[in-house]
Amino acid sequence: MRITTIRSIFTKQSQSSFQVFFLIVFAIVLMVMDRRLNQFVTIREALSFPLAPFQYSVSWSVKQINQFKTAFSAYDYLAKENIELKAERLLLHAQLQRLIALEAENNYLKALSQASHHIQSKTLIAELLNVDSEPFVNQVILDKGARDHVYSGQPVFDAYGVMGQIIQVGPITSRVLLINDPRSGIAVHNVRNGTRAVAVGDSYLNNLKLMYVTKTTDIKVGDLFLTSGLGDRYPEGYPVGTVSNVSKDPAHQFATIYLQPSAHLDSSRQVLLVWYQKHA
Helix, strand or coil, X not given: CHHHHHHHHHHHHHHHHHHHHHHHHHHHHHHHHHHHCCHHHHHHHHHHHHHHHHHHHHHHHHHHHHHHHHHHHHHHHHHHHHHHHHHXXXXXXXXXXXXXXXXXXXXXXXXXXXXXXXCCCEEEEEEEEEECCCCCCCEEEECCCHHHCCCCCCEEECCCCEEEEEEEECCCCEXXXXXXXXXXXXXXXXXXXXXXXXXXXXXXXXXXXXXXXXXXXXXXXXXXXXXXXXXXXXXXXXXXXXXXXXXXXXXXXXXEEXXXXXXXXXXCCEEEEEECCCCC
């Protein structure tokens, strides 16, 4: 039984090999005859007609597959390029914002430097380290202290006006009482008519309030008040604030007058420490 099976398999393999050999020889004969005999040209042309639809079908399928591959490759490339461009745009936007911030800081430092030239005293630029977060307390911490010869009561300015004064000095830091703190008071005078007053802080509105100004006093919205030099706290002639509101209630003897601080109390990061001549 096994011998019969082996013979059958061997016979089938021999037949398959013979068929392959025959087809190879037949193909070679056809190629030779096609090259040597002109009659095969007519046969080839006749056979090309029924094969044309199949050839066109195969060609169309290949073209569609190639187009699909091209489209998919283009989509993949465009998707990757789009992601890269978005990342690059975000990076450029961040760099632009940084440059804008640096330009603003540079312009502010220039203004602060120019302000220091107008002060006829020793000055030193300091930077804010911290802002008190307690409600109705307007104080900040600076990065300069006793080692920099900072003293209690020293005036502090920014590029636009009076910020406040030093109330506490540590070895390397100091604390500033801003002019809009309710415990702050500063002697001022009106640039337009010379009217003198005392401006105290109003932390609820983050403004200054002129104290004990009678209703008949000539003060208008837009008037600029400067330091008067009285009280031996601040040098004379530096911007404190501009009148933002004037209210005269007939039931009260004094007018209610508010100043908008000239200094940028909520945004300035660099300030100017001044050695006032009377304390130098």
